[in-house]
Amino acid sequence: FWLKTDTAIVSPPLLILLEVLRPMPMSFVRQAMLPAAAILLMLLTPSSADEPLLAVDDECTAGDGQCALNALQVRATKPSLEPKDVALEEEELEEGAAPVDEPRQEDDLPQEAVLALMQQNSSEALGAEKGIHIWHYALPCWSQCQGAGFCDKYCGPNNACCHYLASSDPPECHNVQFWPVRTFHTCVETGIKGGSDSTSGGGNLIFALNPALMKPSTAPLLEFYMYRVHSDENYGPENQNMANIAGALWYLHNEIVNNRLERRYGKTRIQRFKVTTKATQPLIDAGLNFGVRYAFDAGNCTGPFSCKKQFEKFGYFVGCNYVDQFPTQQWAKKVHYPNATWYSLPGKCNSRRYWQHDWACDLFEPGGACDDPTGEGNCTYSYESAGQITIDELEGIQDFKDFAVRGGWEYNNGTDKGVHMSFWDDKFNDTACEIRLARAQQLFKENYPNDTLEEEIPAPPCDFDYDLFYAGDMPE
Numbered sequence: 001f002w003l004k005t006d007t008a009i010v011s012p013p014l015l016i017l018l019e020v021l022r023p024m025p026m027s028f029v030r031q032a033m034l035p036a037a038a039i040l041l042m043l044l045t046p047s048s049a050d051e052p053l054l055a056v057d058d059e060c061t062a063g064d065g066q067c068a069l070n071a072l073q074v075r076a077t078k079p080s081l082e083p084k085d086v087a088l089e090e091e092e093l094e095e096g097a098a099p100v101d102e103p104r105q106e107d108d109l110p111q112e113a114v115l116a117l118m119q120q121n122s123s124e125a126l127g128a129e130k131g132i133h134i135w136h137y138a139l140p141c142w143s144q145c146q147g148a149g150f151c152d153k154y155c156g157p158n159n160a161c162c163h164y165l166a167s168s169d170p171p172e173c174h175n176v177q178f179w180p181v182r183t184f185h186t187c188v189e190t191g192i193k194g195g196s197d198s199t200s201g202g203g204n205l206i207f208a209l210n211p212a213l214m215k216p217s218t219a220p221l222l223e224f225y226m227y228r229v230h231s232d233e234n235y236g237p238e239n240q241n242m243a244n245i246a247g248a249l250w251y252l253h254n255e256i257v258n259n260r261l262e263r264r265y266g267k268t269r270i271q272r273f274k275v276t277t278k279a280t281q282p283l284i285d286a287g288l289n290f291g292v293r294y295a296f297d298a299g300n301c302t303g304p305f306s307c308k309k310q311f312e313k314f315g316y317f318v319g320c321n322y323v324d325q326f327p328t329q330q331w332a333k334k335v336h337y338p339n340a341t342w343y344s345l346p347g348k349c350n351s352r353r354y355w356q357h358d359w360a361c362d363l364f365e366p367g368g369a370c371d372d373p374t375g376e377g378n379c380t381y382s383y384e385s386a387g388q389i390t391i392d393e394l395e396g397i398q399d400f401k402d403f404a405v406r407g408g409w410e411y412n413n414g415t416d417k418g419v420h421m422s423f424w425d426d427k428f429n430d431t432a433c434e435i436r437l438a439r440a441q442q443l444f445k446e447n448y449p450n451d452t453l454e455e456e457i458p459a460p461p462c463d464f465d466y467d468l469f470y471a472g473d474m475p476e
Contacts, residue, residue, distance in 0.1 A: 134159055134187050138180035141187050148173060148185060155187030162188045171359040210377070212281045213315045217375025219279035222289060224459040225386060226275045226343055229256065231266040237273055237383060238347025238369050239299040239354075244459050245270075245440055246337040250323055252391070253427055253436075254331075257410035263391070263400065270394070272386040272444060274452070275345075278373035280315040280380060286471065290464045291317035293327065294344040298353040301346060303327075305475035308351060313473070315377030316368030319344035320462035336433040341462050345369070345381060387448045394440055395423045 133156055136144070141161035145151035148169040151161045162173035164182035172190045180186050226242040229251055243251060248270055256267050279289045291314055294301050301307035304327040310317075323340040324332045347367035349357045368380035395410065397403050409419035417425045426432035441454065 133157075134180065134189060136187050138186055140184055142185040145185075150190070151187065158190055159187050160190050161185050171363055174359070210282065210313065210315075212285075213377030215281075215376060217279060217281040217284055219281070219284035219289060219375050221276055221278050221373065222460050223274065223276045224457050225454055226273050226345075226383070228271045228273070229267050230269055230271050232268050236347075236369075237271075237345050238367055239296050239301070239350050240345055240347075241293075241296055242273070242275075242343040242345060244339065244341045244343075245454075246437055247323055247340040247342050249433070249436055249440060250335055250337045250340045251342075253337075253411065253424055257391075257424055258413050260409050260412075261404045263410075267391065268400075269388045269390045270440065271388045273383045274386045274457075275381060275383045276373055277318045277381045278375040278379075280317060280375050280377055283314045283317050284375075286314075286468050288463055288465060288468055289460065290320040290343075290462055292464060292466075292469055293319035293321040293342055294346065295327075296344065296350070298355075299347070299350065299357075300353045301344075301350040307346075310469075311346065311365075311377075316346045316366070316380055318368065318381050319346075320464050322462055326466055334428070336428055336430050337437060338430075338434065341459065345383070386451060387444060389440065389443045389447060393443060395421060397421070 135156035136154055141151060141154055142148070144154040145161035148161050148163065148166065150170075150172055151159065155161055160170075160172045160176075162169050162176055163185045164179050166173065166185075173188070175191055176188045177191060179188060225244070226237070227245050227248040228237055228240060228242050229248050252267070252270075256264050277289070283289070283291060291310065292304065294307055295303060320341055320343050321327060323337075323342055324335045328342070345368070347369055349361035349365045350367060351365060352361060366378040368378060369382065370379035371382055373379055373382055392398065392400055397408075403420070407419060408421055410421055411418050411424035411427070416427055423436065444451075445453070
């Protein structure tokens with residue numbers, strides 16, 4: 001057979017050697033003779049003076065006896081110390097066009113690819129023996145995959161089309177350990193289990209096996225305000241528990257202001273967000289706009305029951321519960337703020353705490369936040385900041401630290417009253433709670449007179465129903 005290189009046809013001596021190798025056992029060819037054939041090819045094929053085919057560091061890097069041609073294949077061209085700026089090449093191209101260094105045909109490959117193909121074609125079992133499972137090994141993939149990224153259908157399960165040191169390639173290309181070639185986009189193993197095109201059935205989303213979650217839903221768009229009791233830190237509300245204003249006041253009253261000399265968790269303010277939600281099709285088919293309200297611990301979804309199982313079934317739904325009902329039914333008959341409601345907004349990588357995130361987790365667990373909710377499994381809500389009030393101004397004091405130093409106590413659980421403050425007195429009195437609620441609402445109106453009034457976009461009822469949500473599926 002003939003092997004075409006960049007500059008010449010392989011010379012007759014190599015053809016003779018290849019004919020000699022043909023009847024020999026493949027294991028012998030691969031382990032002993034094939035490296036010699038490759039070296040002979042290198043010697044007989046002209047190469048560019050400014051880009052030697054063999055560099056000084058062409059040692060074997062594969063380990064475990066996977067040397068010889070791997071050394072030529074992986075290190076045929078000495079890499080630059082600086083990442084190649086493939087992004088600059090690609091930015092100037094029309095959408096969908098291949099970068100300038102991409103081979104257009106399989107019969108017009110550079111020498112590096114020819115060597116890689118020699119190794120692969122010498123034994124179809126070679127990849128399996130090394131634990132490498134790449135379809136269309138060492139061939140161009142840009143056109144077949146329509147660009148860089150996961151490409152199950154052409155490159156194989158969990159594999160991607162990537163370019164060595166291409167900063168513009170997507171995250172799945174950034175941790176590749178083995179490169180068949182380094183001079184154009186080729187199929188590689190990502191090292192990520194379960195990662196693939198979300199539309200191919202494998203799914204880079206944890207819910208990708210449910211086709212109903214891969215398209216927009218028929219659920220209505222709901223727009224309303226959510227609130228968060230927060231510290232002075234600034235970050236979004238994803239992987240957080242939110243509330244309506246009554247639910248925020250109950251949380252303040254029950255957990256934050258009842259500590260002498262400090263406010264628990266450093267809380268200083270009530271933030272407001274304008275939120276738009278849209279349920280996924282499986283959720284709205286169950287008769288619900290909201291799912292169960294999950295708790296988050298430092299961004300980690302902790303239940304009730306299995307968060308992952310329900311996200312696989314319903315997508316990244318917005319959750320809600322009335323504070324005195326499941327999953328916080330322990331507060332039944334104790335909450336006197338009217339319709340106090342809590343919400344959950346699942347974000348990226350919610351199976352881990354914030355500091356444990358990595359790009360792969362963010363990729364496979366994308367959460368539900370997006371710009372314009374569609375009801376797809378990863379696009380169920382959007383949010384925008386809509387102001388804040390401080391706890392100090394709510395209570396009518398100038399500075400909490402000064403207040404505490406002077407002997408003040410916002411609220412004492414034992415006496416149901418404060419010291420040098422009466423704002424939080426009578427926690428279990430309906431009228432007193434409604435007065436506090438009206439005070440908070442009035443402050444937002446005064447501080448943001450041009451914003452949409454809450455009564456103009458009232459919060460929808462929390463329609464979560466345990467029996468409908470968990471129907472035919474025992475919680476785990």
